[in-house]
């Protein structure tokens with residue numbers, strides 16, 4: 214049957230030329246169909262440990278990470294993406310080429326145990342192919358991109374969608390991590406997944422089940438963020454066998470590309486000279502505005518507040534201070550006397566420092582009784598020790 218025309222394209226691995234340990238794989242991919250390839254850790258592991266095959270007991274399982282890029286370029290081509298969840302998981306190259314052409318992809322594997330590296334080359338040739346006219350995108354909530362890329366899971370999902378579409382002639386066009394489309398990182402709990410968008414295309418028109426997505430009833434049911442999640446597919450349209458492959462009915466979108474929009478007409482070219490538009494008419498100046506309220510609010514009010522605060526501060530500093538007489542009255546008489554003695558003596562010494570010709574203050578005199586003011590006769594010697602030592606019989610060693 215013409216409708217049953219085979220849409221099955223196999224990625225043809227044409228040659229594996231091992232030159233200097235660098236394997237090269239060739240793929241032919243039709244434009245507009247999903248390409249996916251699993252980078253197996255075991256194959257790279259055997260590149261690291263060529264001898265381990267000889268000793269079957271000694272199987273290595275090192276963490277390996279992959280670095281993928283277009284040859285001679287820093288990054289992958291726009292259409293190709295790479296994902297690897299963990300160094301102990303396989304990596305995936307996937308994407309949908311939209312223009313024909315050949316890309317040479319360099320895959321470097323780094324052994325995180327020994328830091329050995331090895332390289333493989335992938336030559337991916339995208340060949341021209343008609344874009345499938347009817348496409349639809351589905352959201353699978355309970356999946357993650359690495360879990361749907363293995364071919365077995367892809368065919369499970371495809372089988373469900375084939376029954377929903379009512380045709381075998383169905384191809385997977387794209388698979389996208391929901392995080393790449395603005396989804397949220399799920400909580401690290403069981404039962405929370407990132408979600409995957411799967412886009413499929415067919416030559417056949419949409420089935421009645423799919424067309425019900427366009428009905429007003431569908432949009433009514435699905436409006437409201439919380440209700441949308443619980444809406445089930447209409448009766449007879451629920452085809453998912455494996456719960457984790459079930460689609461979120463409200464996030465289904467149809468793309469009818471069978472009537473491509475006519476390209477917009479080419480712009481008509483003018484002479485290249487602008488027409489004369491008359492004289493320049495400057496716009497009216499805007500109405501004048503009263504700035505006084507703004508001035509009051511921004512200048513006067515803060516100024517008044519500042520003045521009030523400084524007056525308050527001045528009052529507290531100058532009028533509310535405890536005076537010296539008040540403090541003196543509170544102080545114990547003996548302590549006050551002691552304090553005055555120190556104070557007067559300090560004054561006397563200061564006075565002496567500035568004027569050495571005047572009479573020495575009383576306190577500077579030896580043997581002055583501060584209570585009575587009585588003076589002893591000064592000693593004849595001017596060699597007066599500051600501390601009068603007790604007379605000791607063996608004081609010969611003391612300096613004189």
Ligand SMILES: *[C@@H]1O[C@H](CO)[C@@H](O)[C@H](O)[C@H]1NC(C)=O
Nearest residue numbers: 245309311387388389393394
């Ligand atoms: C596939 O999905 C990615 C990510 O959303 C997008 O950038 C790309 O254009 C899609 N390709 C096709 C052919 O729809």
